[in-house]
Amino acid sequence: MTDTGFHGALRWPLPDEQQGGSNNRFFIDTEFTDFRQCQLISLAIVGENGDEFYGERTDFDPALCSDFVRAVVLPQLGQFEGRAMPFAALREALRGWLVSVPRDTGPVLCYDYETDLNLFRFLMGGPLPGGWRIENIAGQRDRTRLAAYYARHGGEHHALHDARANAYACAG
Numbered sequence: 001m002t003d004t005g006f007h008g009a010l011r012w013p014l015p016d017e018q019q020g021g022s023n024n025r026f027f028i029d030t031e032f033t034d035f036r037q038c039q040l041i042s043l044a045i046v047g048e049n050g051d052e053f054y055g056e057r058t059d060f061d062p063a064l065c066s067d068f069v070r071a072v073v074l075p076q077l078g079q080f081e082g083r084a085m086p087f088a089a090l091r092e093a094l095r096g097w098l099v100s101v102p103r104d105t106g107p108v109l110c111y112d113y114e115t116d117l118n119l120f121r122f123l124m125g126g127p128l129p130g131g132w133r134i135e136n137i138a139g140q141r142d143r144t145r146l147a148a149y150y151a152r153h154g155g156e157h158h159a160l161h162d163a164r165a166n167a168y169a170c171a172g
Helices: 065-075 087-100 113-123 143-153 159-170
Strands: 027-034 040-049 052-057 109-112 133-137
Touching: 027 052, 027 065, 027 113, 027 133, 040 087, 040 109, 040 113, 040 159, 052 087, 087 113, 109 113, 113 159
Parallel strands: 027 109, 109 133
Antiparallel strands: 027 040, 040 052
8 A cells, every 4th residue: 555645634723832942852753655655664753862763664564666666665674663553653662752751841743854754744643732833944954964974874775873863963
């Protein structure tokens, strides 16, 4: 099954005053099969405070993967024991993690790529828990810090490493 339902789907209303502006940012990244037949493969969220969520789907269709994904993304899967699961279990794990984040701190989900946010929304199947906000940080990442992160740690095109790199690139 292709996750085509995420295209333009599940948009929860966010008043303008709820767009960004917090010091408690959480950076999201995803990996997916292909741009045309898009299925979520993995999703990571990394907080400035050190909290992290990471999960991989075991039930995506490898036949839908682009050559790039087969060559670069798939070989990086399986690095974190116990984090591979079917879509429904990944949804529940993500929802559980999100509600565990203290909402009184005004958490902000930061994304740099619209597809990441859309796949996140599709996986959630509903709105973020109350108290969360969303911010597009595409133009806010320090490219020098981003390159330095990858030079030191590697892992580009792995959702957890990319989310960590974005957090690093937006710090300081």
